Amino acid sequence: MIRFFLLQNRQGKTRLSKWYVPPPIPQNGTGTGETEKLRIEAEVHRLVTARDKKYTNFIEYNNYKLIYRRYAGLFFTIAVDLADNELSYLETIHLFVELLDSYFSNVCELDIVFNFNKVYSILDEYMLAGEIEETSKREILDRVKLLEKIE
Numbered sequence: 001m002i003r004f005f006l007l008q009n010r011q012g013k014t015r016l017s018k019w020y021v022p023p024p025i026p027q028n029g030t031g032t033g034e035t036e037k038l039r040i041e042a043e044v045h046r047l048v049t050a051r052d053k054k055y056t057n058f059i060e061y062n063n064y065k066l067i068y069r070r071y072a073g074l075f076f077t078i079a080v081d082l083a084d085n086e087l088s089y090l091e092t093i094h095l096f097v098e099l100l101d102s103y104f105s106n107v108c109e110l111d112i113v114f115n116f117n118k119v120y121s122i123l124d125e126y127m128l129a130g131e132i133e134e135t136s137k138r139e140i141l142d143r144v145k146l147l148e149k150i151e
Helices: 033-050 086-104 109-114 116-126 137-150
Strands: 002-009 014-019 058-061 064-071 074-080
Touching: 002 033, 014 033, 014 109, 014 116, 033 058, 033 064, 033 074, 064 086, 074 086, 086 109, 086 116, 086 137, 109 116, 116 137
Parallel strands: none
Antiparallel strands: 002 014, 002 074, 058 064, 064 074
16 A cells, blocks of 8 residues: 655655655654654655765655655655565656656756645546556547646
């Protein structure tokens, strides 16, 4: 199961953050869910950007696994359960990038920043409640375009 999905640039700015399972609140009770999310996002960015390219794109972090991939200046990161298949989630990231690329015709970071609501709707058509809902690129893009017509 997918815990969260992050899209961050090289500077550490989170461009997309989708949490399917709320983060654990610290035992001392001094933090809230939102501060814990920000802390985890910063720590994930530090781990992913500092990692040498000769290592795999999988990192065990707390009680789950981080699978990440870098496209241009953006890091796409998925946190999943320890028992899940890493390679399938690398393909998941790649399909999401292909969806964005098809929708925005050669996507860049600015497309994601200025059209974040469309990016979230594409992600919602692709993943639902931490599970992959649809794997057909054509089907997902057709649904997103249908939703645009309704709006």
